[in-house]
Amino acid sequence: MVGRLEFGRYKSTIKGLTTFGDRRQGTDRNRAAVDWIEAQLKSYGCINTERVTYQYNPLAPAARPVASAGPPPAIRREQGGGRSRGMRTRTGVNTDSLRQPDARLRALNAQPSTPGERQQVYCTKVGSTHPDEMYIVGAHMDGHGWGEAANDDASGTALVMELARVFSSPDVVTERSIRFILWNNEETGLNGARAYVEQRYPLQGKEMPAGSGRYPEPKWLGMIQHDMMLFDHGMPRPDSTIAPEQRPEADVNIEFQSNSKMAAQSMTLAWFLHAANEKFATDYPALVGPHMTNTDSGPFQDLVAAISLRENERGTQVGSGWDPHWHQPTDVFTTFTDKDFRLGLNAAQTTFGAVALLAGAKFRQ
Secondary structure, eight states, X not given: OGGGOOHHHHHHHHHHHHTTXXXXXXXXXXXXXXXXXXXXXXXXXXXXXXXEEEEEOOOOOOOOOOOOSSOOOOXXXXXXXXXXOSOOOOOXXXXXXXXXXXXXXXXXXXXXXXXXXXXXXXXXXOOSSEEEEEEEEEEEOOOOSSXXXXXXXXXXHHHHHHHHHHHTSTTEXXXXXXXEEEESOXXXXXXXXXXXXXXXXXGTTOOSSTTSOOOSSXXXXXXXXXXXXXXXXXXXXXXXXXXXXXXXXXOEEEEOBTTSTTHHHHHHHHHHHHHHHHHHOSSOOEEXXXXXXXXXXXXXXXXXXXXXXXXSOTTTTGGGTSOTTTTSTTOSGGGOOHHHHHHXXXXXXXHHHHHHHHHTOEEOO
């Protein structure tokens, strides 16, 4: 089954997503991308597609408090990022349209985000013997920065869609259910994933209607997130430049959160994927780390075994500028080479192999 994952299809799906620009939430291009993803999932045979609808109405920035002689207020920091080491370079989110040299792309990304209704799409491979139990496989489809959000996170979205395509083949049967979901509003604070948890967590394992054998929200067994899969070129050089080629020792980073309530279960899941990488990945190895942070697995980490696959360690490497295209106008399809796309395919092989084993996948007799 792992051999059915296709390098060309993976690349073409990333390319298809980039035709919608950065897919920033709250815009027509984001809504069009959600429609396109849904149509693709249906074309694969994953026909039981559904949407989660929620509201995103961010508060206006609070007025700056008047300085006082007292101690500064405490700052709540994101947990689990780890401590930066090695060379660092600047990071940030580009908000200047003129830094995008492509006039067509500037125009495509010009519509600003507006508050209101948001949607995100998912489809489910229903288990044959345990339809009431489920693994969640996700990635976020929104981006920003005035590029095409090719790596962050069309690379993860295409990976999840490629898994959905193969698992949805009519000759593939799984004992347990698998849900393939493409989150929205990740870049605004994981709002789509948080909305899913708020709406769906209480419904787990409930048969609806009673006696039907249908479980709208099977019990969560694990959550596997994919966020930025392509670029592992090493740390910045002393002059802040980055090597132009994917490094031979590149790896797939599998992260869990060591201070979460489900740390032990998450670590076990992470090492299970590490073993699947050893068995199924064709080119690049995997590395397990304890600092999962700033991605859509976060809202799940105290509720179920939750891990994230990435190109680099999120807190200590991506956060230190190891990917110069992160949230920048250069995050476009043409920036990346086949060696970069190959790293993403190896992450797909890793997750597919692990989930196939965990869900009891087999070919239909």
